[in-house]
Amino acid sequence: PPSSFIDIAEPCRRCPGRARTMAAVMSPGEASAVSGPSASASFDCAVCGASFGGRNALFRHLRRQAACWEQGGLVAIDQEDAAKAQGAENKSKPQQQEKKKKPKKEDTEHKKLNLETRPETYAEELAVKVAAVWTLFGGLALQLPEPEVFESPPDHYRMRCEFDIWQDHRGPSYTMFSGKERVQIQHYPMGTKLISEKLMPVLLDVLRREQVLRLRLFQVNFHTTLHGDALVGLLYHTPYNRPERRAKEERRQAEKQARELLEESIDRGVAAERCEERGGDAAEGEVDQEEEGQQDKEATSAAAIDDCPLTEAWTSAAERLSAALGGASVVGHSRGRRAVVGRPWVEERLRVAGVAEPLRYRQIEGCFSQPNGEVAQHMLGWARAVAGADDGAVGSAGPARGDDLLELYCGNGNFAVGLAPCFRQVLATELVKGLVDAAIQNASDNGVANITLARVSAEELGQALQGTRSFQRMSHVDISAFELRTVLVDPPRAGLGAEVAEFVATFDRIVYISCNPETMHVDLKILCRTHELLRLAVFDQFPYTDHLEMGMLLVRRAT
Numbered sequence: 001p002p003s004s005f006i007d008i009a010e011p012c013r014r015c016p017g018r019a020r021t022m023a024a025v026m027s028p029g030e031a032s033a034v035s036g037p038s039a040s041a042s043f044d045c046a047v048c049g050a051s052f053g054g055r056n057a058l059f060r061h062l063r064r065q066a067a068c069w070e071q072g073g074l075v076a077i078d079q080e081d082a083a084k085a086q087g088a089e090n091k092s093k094p095q096q097q098e099k100k101k102k103p104k105k106e107d108t109e110h111k112k113l114n115l116e117t118r119p120e121t122y123a124e125e126l127a128v129k130v131a132a133v134w135t136l137f138g139g140l141a142l143q144l145p146e147p148e149v150f151e152s153p154p155d156h157y158r159m160r161c162e163f164d165i166w167q168d169h170r171g172p173s174y175t176m177f178s179g180k181e182r183v184q185i186q187h188y189p190m191g192t193k194l195i196s197e198k199l200m201p202v203l204l205d206v207l208r209r210e211q212v213l214r215l216r217l218f219q220v221n222f223h224t225t226l227h228g229d230a231l232v233g234l235l236y237h238t239p240y241n242r243p244e245r246r247a248k249e250e251r252r253q254a255e256k257q258a259r260e261l262l263e264e265s266i267d268r269g270v271a272a273e274r275c276e277e278r279g280g281d282a283a284e285g286e287v288d289q290e291e292e293g294q295q296d297k298e299a300t301s302a303a304a305i306d307d308c309p310l311t312e313a314w315t316s317a318a319e320r321l322s323a324a325l326g327g328a329s330v331v332g333h334s335r336g337r338r339a340v341v342g343r344p345w346v347e348e349r350l351r352v353a354g355v356a357e358p359l360r361y362r363q364i365e366g367c368f369s370q371p372n373g374e375v376a377q378h379m380l381g382w383a384r385a386v387a388g389a390d391d392g393a394v395g396s397a398g399p400a401r402g403d404d405l406l407e408l409y410c411g412n413g414n415f416a417v418g419l420a421p422c423f424r425q426v427l428a429t430e431l432v433k434g435l436v437d438a439a440i441q442n443a444s445d446n447g448v449a450n451i452t453l454a455r456v457s458a459e460e461l462g463q464a465l466q467g468t469r470s471f472q473r474m475s476h477v478d479i480s481a482f483e484l485r486t487v488l489v490d491p492p493r494a495g496l497g498a499e500v501a502e503f504v505a506t507f508d509r510i511v512y513i514s515c516n517p518e519t520m521h522v523d524l525k526i527l528c529r530t531h532e533l534l535r536l537a538v539f540d541q542f543p544y545t546d547h548l549e550m551g552m553l554l555v556r557r558a559t
Helices: 028-033 055-064 066-070 073-101 119-138 193-209 242-265 268-277 281-307 312-324 373-388 414-422 433-445 458-466 498-504 517-527
Strands: 004-011 019-026 148-150 160-168 171-178 181-184 217-224 230-236 329-334 337-341 345-350 359-364 404-408 426-429 451-454 484-489 509-514 531-539 549-556
Touching: 055 066, 119 517, 119 531, 148 373, 160 181, 171 193, 193 217, 193 230, 193 312, 230 345, 312 329, 312 337, 345 373, 359 414, 359 433, 373 414, 373 484, 373 509, 373 531, 373 549, 404 414, 404 458, 414 426, 414 433, 414 451, 433 451, 458 498, 484 498, 498 517, 509 517, 517 549
Parallel strands: 148 531, 230 329, 404 426, 404 484, 426 451, 484 509
Antiparallel strands: 004 019, 160 171, 160 217, 171 181, 217 230, 329 337, 345 359, 509 549, 531 549
């Protein structure tokens, strides 16, 4: 007779603490004798009481013994397993309930939304932030110079802001989130007076009247300047008339299928006869072409509706909105499409200490620009002073240096344009093409002719300067014509990183502007191996928050 294979757990002679599995070969009659210390578990038939050393052996027994099967031997095993599973589930339920009842960490402090300004306590709050930064950098064992502190206006200081749009039976309203809670914004004293007192209320009033502007609108961006220029961006989720487009498309498809079925069912002879009755093949062809042309026209119109909600009706409404906003530009965005009423940029004019005429900057909609115009003027004035001379005073207008400046992450040329008169030449780099174009335009608008722009990253520029790689995007740059001794960096919040920091450390003078003191602290661990810190400045771009921007001048130590 065929043998039964049963798994038996037997202690391993080499590893007493473990068990190994071996196969025992026995006849069906011997299966009931498997018991005792060699078996790790006993599987019993609930009907005849026979014991087995493995589940498979028990199943084979039940298949061969019809009486046991019919009287519920297998059912008994299933019930036993179900009871064990239920017991395990009940045992874990209290733990699960306990986990559910476990209170969440109290992290509401940083999520709390507070948009009110506090002019009476502004100086005290700024002093606390400066002390915190002093403590952070004190751990580097550096000789910290006395910080130069540049304050912000206590209110109406934000040139840019954005809000979600919430729409209900009362109409649209501005909202922001505090954690997961949606908070309605009634007023915004942090924004410029142009934003808070004119653009915000007038826009809501127009949205209530203009349904074509309101439908599917989910976000509004405001961008203003000290010069008084303004731009409003309207962002839409999906085309607001998608149901209409879908209905048209469904009708077109149904008509097309019906026409195809009709053509298939008509015999060629019948079709020819009908053609003669209607005046020949040419007439039928003209009719078919006319029908197909009309269908293609409808399909194109439907596709245009589906592609973008920024239709002629939207443009007309946006022109009325622009007039109500005093001539502010209006830019609509939907699914990668853009419609512009006015200009897709605003013009800023910054009055910088030591510069006779205001500097003019074209700030592109959707691209980075300094959010606090007053502080941006202070940053430019301080950067001009320290870039020109180690001990340069803010507002001084000394002679230009005889060497050149390298700027990484130049953006729209904010620093390059302002510092160009202090150097023989300026080499500036930026990756975003739109910002490169804006930087070129800003240099031209300010009559600056000694700036060369290259669209490469900081890493790529380092490779080009070292001669390890060449780039087509730098084919117009003659590296040998530059005497680069000073580098200015204004990196994103992530900081320079080790590779770029090592590259920056090869220059004699480093002007480091940072929007994140923590990553600046990390980069200084590399830079301070070869350089000493001569100047330190703090810029309060965002009052009433923990955020503080910094500026440092580092000069190579004498060997």
